[in-house]
Amino acid sequence: MEKLTLVKVGGKIVEEDDTLNRLLHDFAAISGYKLLVHGGGRSATRLASRLGIESKMVNGRRITDLEMLNVVTMVYGGLVNKNIVAGLQALDVNALGLTGADMNLICSDKRPVKEVDYGYVGDVKTVNAGFLVSYIKQGIIPVLAPLTHDKKGRLLNTNADTIAGETAKALAPFFDVTLVYCFEKKGVLKDEDDDDSVIAELDETLFKQYAGQGIIQGGMIPKLENSFEAIRAGVKEVIITQASDIHQEGGTRIRL
Amino acid sequence: MEKLTLVKVGGKIVEEDDTLNRLLHDFAAISGYKLLVHGGGRSATRLASRLGIESKMVNGRRITDLEMLNVVTMVYGGLVNKNIVAGLQALDVNALGLTGADMNLICSDKRPVKEVDYGYVGDVKTVNAGFLVSYIKQGIIPVLAPLTHDKKGRLLNTNADTIAGETAKALAPFFDVTLVYCFEKKGVLKDEDDDDSVIAELDETLFKQYAGQGIIQGGMIPKLENSFEAIRAGVKEVIITQASDIHQEGGTRIRL
Numbered sequence: 001m002e003k004l005t006l007v008k009v010g011g012k013i014v015e016e017d018d019t020l021n022r023l024l025h026d027f028a029a030i031s032g033y034k035l036l037v038h039g040g041g042r043s044a045t046r047l048a049s050r051l052g053i054e055s056k057m058v059n060g061r062r063i064t065d066l067e068m069l070n071v072v073t074m075v076y077g078g079l080v081n082k083n084i085v086a087g088l089q090a091l092d093v094n095a096l097g098l099t100g101a102d103m104n105l106i107c108s109d110k111r112p113v114k115e116v117d118y119g120y121v122g123d124v125k126t127v128n129a130g131f132l133v134s135y136i137k138q139g140i141i142p143v144l145a146p147l148t149h150d151k152k153g154r155l156l157n158t159n160a161d162t163i164a165g166e167t168a169k170a171l172a173p174f175f176d177v178t179l180v181y182c183f184e185k186k187g188v189l190k191d192e193d194d195d196d197s198v199i200a201e202l203d204e205t206l207f208k209q210y211a212g213q214g215i216i217q218g219g220m221i222p223k224l225e226n227s228f229e230a231i232r233a234g235v236k237e238v239i240i241t242q243a244s245d246i247h248q249e250g251g252t253r254i255r256l
Numbered sequence: 257m258e259k260l261t262l263v264k265v266g267g268k269i270v271e272e273d274d275t276l277n278r279l280l281h282d283f284a285a286i287s288g289y290k291l292l293v294h295g296g297g298r299s300a301t302r303l304a305s306r307l308g309i310e311s312k313m314v315n316g317r318r319i320t321d322l323e324m325l326n327v328v329t330m331v332y333g334g335l336v337n338k339n340i341v342a343g344l345q346a347l348d349v350n351a352l353g354l355t356g357a358d359m360n361l362i363c364s365d366k367r368p369v370k371e372v373d374y375g376y377v378g379d380v381k382t383v384n385a386g387f388l389v390s391y392i393k394q395g396i397i398p399v400l401a402p403l404t405h406d407k408k409g410r411l412l413n414t415n416a417d418t419i420a421g422e423t424a425k426a427l428a429p430f431f432d433v434t435l436v437y438c439f440e441k442k443g444v445l446k447d448e449d450d451d452d453s454v455i456a457e458l459d460e461t462l463f464k465q466y467a468g469q470g471i472i473q474g475g476m477i478p479k480l481e482n483s484f485e486a487i488r489a490g491v492k493e494v495i496i497t498q499a500s501d502i503h504q505e506g507g508t509r510i511r512l
Contacts, residue, residue: 047330051306070335074303077353078334079326082403082411086357090409096358097333101342103352103396131396140359140387147338153346155338 004033004136004175008164009182013243014038014080020087026246028091033136033175036088036095037144037164040080044072060219064119064157072157076145084143095141100124100148101155103131106163108148108156122148122156124163127170136175165226172234179235180251181223182243187252188224190215203255204228227254260289260392260431264420265438269499270294270336276343282502284347289392289431292351293400293420296336300328316475320375320413328413332401340399351397356380356404357411359387362419364404364412378404378412380419383426392431421482428490435491436507437479438499443508444480446471459511460484483510 007027013019027036041062045055048071056063064072081097088095100106100122108122132142144167146160161181168179187198190210199210207224210216216224227238231254241251263283269275283292297318301311304327312319320328337353344351356362356378364378388398400423402416417437424435443454446466455466463480466472472480483494487510497507 073338074330074334076334077338078330078332082329082333082355082357085355086405086411087409089357089360089405089407094359097355099338099341099353101338101345101351101353103350104345131394134394138387138390149342149345151345153343155342 008037010039039160044075069120081145106148122158129170169233178237264293295416300331325376337401362404378414385426425489434493
């Protein structure tokens with residue numbers, strides 16, 4: 001099978017002109033099939049604040065009422081997504097911006113209300129890879145915003161890491177997928193205070209040991225759980241690294 | 257050739273839940289190949305106003321500085337476009353939301369500064385119909401937002417009527433295109449104060465006569481000039497009617 005590189009970049013990187021510009025050049029230089037998933041949380045918070053809407057977060061996840069849903073639809077689906085697409089087109093990358101509603105790509109269920117009511121937040125149910133695979137093979141580079149839909153007319157705010165993981169899994173039968181999670185650090189760190197203490201390889205046994213010891217904690221835990229799930233579902237490689245290492249010379253490699 | 261119906265709807269219709277809902281049902285009921293182009297000016301003005309940004313219009317066209325460009329990118333490319341897509345998906349219409357930047361669909365030049373500096377406004381240069389035609393034939397229903405790009409990384413605010421006309425022309429070699437401009441009135445009126453004075457058929461000679469007499473005036477003139485240009489370029493039919501008549505039983509038919 002041919003290789004496909006699926007890059008997920010967080011908000012901070014795509015929300016500042018300098019870092020976005022560098023990212024687009026680095027992404028353009030990746031050879032072969034590729035796909036980009038982006039965030040945009042900081043811009044959403046900024047727009048919400050200008051509109052007098054308070055951003056409420058629980059466990060790092062945004063509470064999304066109807067007003068906030070409109071904000072993220074505008075920021076993720078419009079501002080961030082379309083500027084990335086235009087930027088890639090300038091570099092002759094034939095980008096196509098998508099949400100999960102487009103071509104019914106990603107269907108979600110509104111998250112059930114338990115201890116927390118997250119509002120219009122989606123838990124991914126199905127990724128319909130058919131059209132996506134055919135477009136990618138025609139040379140189209142999909143750029144995915146972190147929005148899905150419920151197939152009943154409602155958009156849903158959806159975690160970008162999850163979208164990246166689920167899309168990687170859905171594409172695994174068609175490509176040798178390398179999933180690259182870019183974030184601020186050089187990789188998964190053994191010592192939070194030492195930026196160079198990158199764990200080069202991490203398997204599930206070691207992960208559980210480190211998590212048990214509190215060496216790995218916080219937002220890294222769901223990211224790694226997603227990563228192991230992706231590998232188990234047929235994704236070839238998962239790499240956690242910084243955005244400037246999009247070509248994956250460093251970072252942490254996830255193994256079963 | 258097979259028929260394609262290209263519907264352009266203005267802002268007002270897609271910006272209120274009731275009229276949008278009716279429009280989506282009517283659009284879903286159109287048989288055969290189809291494509292939707294939408295506006296969104298009122299929502300852009302409303303968001304701009306909430307952000308303390310003044311909307312300046314000259315000859316009915318929006319002056320688009322960088323801040324306003326971000327507003328229209330969010331509203332047209334995000335809020336309006338993605339809600340239409342999600343709404344159509346709920347009706348089993350396999351919609352794909354697009355701007356001119358996506359797949360390099362529509363390239364524009366930033367309008368030259370003459371008496372008026374319109375800012376980041378695009379005059380359409382090329383429509384690349386290739387991918388669009390292939391997607392339409394696979395059953396995808398494109399939903400076009402009134403944004404294009406300059407292929408240098410910049411999005412440009414672009415008149416939705418123009419996008420509809422230029423896209424209709426680009427699709428004319430591949431389909432028998434019927435272009436339907438929906439607006440508030442029942443058609444082109446002979447008497448502005450009489451909603452039932454619809455001109456059933458209008459050719460260019462009659463148009464010039466009515467325009468000369470001031471019977472047809474204002475924003476209708478560029479709309480009709482676009483229509484005649486489309487017909488001359490091979491578009492089969494152009495119909496100007498109200499949104500509730502999307503199936504074109506009434507309205508004004510444009511002939512050469």
